[in-house]
Amino acid sequence: MASTSGTAPRARVHAPWSATAWRDTAFVASGVPLQAAGWLIAGSLWTLWTPAKSVKILFLAGTSVVLVLLVLRPLTTWQRERCWAMLGLHIPRMPGFDDGRPRYTPRYLRSPELWRVLQYHMVAGPFLALGGLGVIAAWASGLALTGAGLYGWALPPSSPMNPVAHPARIVALTAVGVLLLAAAPWAAAGVRRLDARAASALLGPDRAKELERRVEDLAEKRASVVDAADLERRRIERDLHDGAQQRLVSLALNLGLARARPSAGSRTTPCR
Template sequence: MVSSSVGRRVLTHAPWSRATWRETVFVASGVPLQLAGWAIVALPWVVWPASDVSVILLWLAVPVVGLVLVARPLAAAHRERCWAVLGVDIPPLPPRGEDAGPLDALRDLRSPELWRLVRYHLLVGPLIALAGLATVACWLAGAALTTVGAYAWALPPDSPLSLTGHAIRIGVLTAGGVVLLVGAPWLADGVARWDAGAVRSLLGPDVTSELRRRVEDLAEKRASVVDAADLERRRIERDLHDGVQQRLVSLAMNLGLARETMRDLPPEALKVIVEAHEESKEILTDLRNFIRGLHPAVLEDRGLDAALSGVAARVPLPVRLTVDVPRRASSTVEAVAYFVVSEALTNVVKHAGATSVDVAVLRRGDTLHVTVSDNGKGGASFGGGTGLRGLARRVGSVDGTFRITSPDGGPTTIDVELPCAL
């Protein structure tokens, strides 16, 4: 495997390979563009000789203005060169705006993006251009020296390259030309990699800014998904409440009416009606609990105080509830706070062995603080099968923080902070 890889690499860097000539063309085509920055800087020195202060000011102003105006077009030309010759696609820089003009480019003088371009055009690019010129010179010198024997015979005998008088010298020069031709592809490959890497890092989007933009974009998309899921839960809750639940209520009422009025039926038929009536009431209770678990209507209508008061009233333990929310948060954040308290109270009843629970929901600035504390036996953990991991994920879906303190012997305290900036 190693020998085949080495052989393939040697063939790729052969002087006659397509990759070698593609990289050479890429390196050579970049030289004029890479020297354009210094050409703009040197232009006023050539056009206007130093005669007075105004000319010196021109020396200073023209390079700055010219370089700022051509920085983006030159960068676009380099990116296009990478794509056209090497097939390397480098994303363009973020646009300044649809209505941006030349003056907007001058307003970007404090932009880190602009100075990345200037760094390439005045520092990195010229260095790569020198390496590119060295690559071209290596090819030309190699070709000239390798073929020196082909025309040395025609030179006069007193020439320093005469084949008749300096055969050993001609042999050495030919060998040197072969070495240059063998080394030129490797040099072209190295310069091409350097050039493409510099274009990507300095003339393409800034990696840090791009990552920051992608994080912000992903955060917005995640928030949209969370809001859409909450909206869908509310829609399902409304459809069940207004549709299926009402029909079940009507069915239970009809069965109850039949149970009370149709006393003359055979005992078997009456038993079926009684069982159907009881079953319909149980189904109705289960459906109400399911609807409440999706998204309680009271939460949307009256807020956290009323919704959590209903949850606390259904817990078979003394619950001290404190809700201080001067301004309501978004419906998504309120839903997360509600389900955190509801699930935490369910865990207390099932697992904690507590005799009392304290619940506090307080809004301080742009943060909603939720605390649930019990005097139970403690020992709660994410691996205990109590749904804490699901609660933490639900809190994390809105960029909140979830902390639990539960030493053996208790008490257990759950602290949640939810961002709720309007």
């Protein structure tokens, strides 16, 4: 029973009519404009470029860099919200990138968090956008080719898509369309996995630094626990020492009083 329940969801996940396939497709398609936004914004000013002096080229390059830096934080926020809303994937904020207002100081520009975000939006993002466009094209082409035999009847007999004049071609196109529809969910799932891994690795805190920080926290907590235990041990030893000393003093006083009572009684007894 366990193996049956474990294999059945996999068959439904990659079926073209499954909700998971459409969720993956919607997630991948929604990421295309965000993932391509970095290069679109950086290249938008170059549409105004005309052969001119090198000063203008430097001005356009510097302006493009400034625009990309300005949109990095909102793009990153939207990517995190997209992952959470559509996949339930929570990507924590980065302490060196998301805290407070960005100050474009040399330290901020050299921070590893900024460069990791740039790697996602300027390197991984365009490839993921191409993958998303490929998934959309697979769905659209598959639907168009699969339905070729349906709308081909409305075409004139001289058309190469007419099913009466070219039945073998329509059968081949329909088969290719079915294969594309069968492969589109797998492609959407693959792009979705790559996007989720890239977003978690580049838009969230560095795992190595996070583990290092946790180890430091655990070391500090361990040291504080050891110090507290040492203080408690000293207090108990001090209490035991003081209590035993007080008891010895009390015992010595009691013994002294006990010795003094017989001698005092013998002195006060009258002789007959």
